[in-house]
Amino acid sequence: SYDLTQAPSVSVSPGQTATITCSGNKLGDKYASWYQQQSGQSPVLVIYEDNKRPSGIPERFSGSNSGNTATLTISGTQAMDEADYYCQAWDGDTAFFGGGTKLTVL
């Protein structure tokens, strides 16, 4: 088993930068993906391979991964960004998700 740890909640004011972290043993040697799940909806991929944005994902979403920590950064956070965010990585041929971080835009 491979543990990915996320803070349960993060709060940010509109227009500010939100930082959501994901910790795992030597996570920087792997690739991290990030998913946004809004209430009652299916997850949406927002970052893959550490820092790549799928088409249609706003530029305000960015990612990095080094050491034991992957980071999702949302610049100029908007009210619509309020959601649960999950990190994900592969360990061997098994995928693991973090427990999720609830982002509140106050």
Next chain:
Amino acid sequence: EVQLVESGGGLVQPGGSLRLSCAASGFTFDDYAIHWVRQVPGRGLEWVSGISWNGRSAHFQASVQGRFSISRDNGKNSLYLQMHGLRPEDTALYYCVKDTRSTVTIRNGFDMWGQGTMVTVSS
């Protein structure tokens, strides 16, 4: 439009079996690995199983290994999850999920999700 539509969920007794299906459309199905990911309502995501583009490579989470099998029919653009020996802890919403690549690698992400089908294991 890329679409993944799951079906086959329902209520089953502990120890029972169930077969989930996923119908894909809007993309070249046999170019991509496909997975099942589950989520207990109100809880986090848990990867269950994935299969390569040609069906020759399948992978499972440890807790379902030996009880679940995964298969695909590229001619029908369909994915299946056969579940045996179901346990109450298998109760969850099961999502069919498209991979960014054709085979499982450490780079892979999940770039399209269905709406899910609910599996409830209870007596």
